[in-house]
């Protein structure tokens with residue numbers, strides 16, 4: 381899908397275009413006819429309960445698995461046919477922790493920079509900029525092991541952005557964090573969308589991570605049940621809020637306290 385740039389009317393390819401993707405583990409189909417597209421510069425939320433298929437979809441987008449049924453394009457580049465072009469435009473933060481705990485923050489980041497072919501002077505400058513953006517400049521020489529869960533997540537985000545990808549995927553990035561660290565991580569990512577103009581695809585099962593201005597893709601039992609702005613999704617369900625729409629679509633009763641939705 382193409383998106384028209386409001387400034388000059390030029391058509392840009394979608395940041396992410398997923399078309400007719402199906403996936404099976406053995407005989408078990410876990411993704412069925414998945415199609416949606418995310419415009420450049422958008423914060424898009426992949427919302428789904430545990431087991432919906434979010435991690436499997438991320439594995440296909442990041443080419444860990446091959447999408448043999450359907451296509452995935454990143455800024456117009458087919459992940460299966462042109463993996464180099466597609467993947468250099470992608471940064472990813474996985475659900476599982478992936479820092480080397482025995483290395484310093486600097487060593488973790490500079491190792492990753494060299495994997496991307498970024499020379500030492502550029503890597504140093506990029507690491508400095510990113511650590512300032514995530515408020516971690518003073519931790520450069522500390523061992524990853526000494527950081528809190530939220531601080532490790534921030535370093536993983538900086539690492540995913542070292543090679544300046546225009547699309548960033550985050551799989552349950554706030555899992556296991558306390559409410560304060562969750563809010564911090566989300567705020568950092570939302571600021572990056574504005575400051576760097578990147579597109580973000582944020583997978584979560586937590587409805588309170590969705591904001592009114594977001595694009596939402598609701599995935600349930602391997603199917604896309606809704607795709608659009610929060611307003612579109614709420615209206616198409618005849619609901620009063622995105623919380624209620626998600627509850628209706630996923631068949632889970634919304635949490636209420638004294639009859640008031642929370």
Ligand SMILES: Nc1ncnc2c1ncn2[C@@H]1O[C@H](COP(=O)(O)OP(=O)(O)OP(=O)(O)O)[C@@H](O)[C@H]1O
Pocket residue numbers: 405410428429430431432433434435436437552585
């Ligand atoms: N390697 C695997 N082999 C077989 N089935 C799998 C495998 N990985 C995941 N599944 C199944 O595929 C379905 C989708 O799982 P997936 O991990 O993609 O969902 P998810 O939305 O990311 O859930 P969670 O938030 O719990 O990680 C689930 O039914 C899961 O049990």
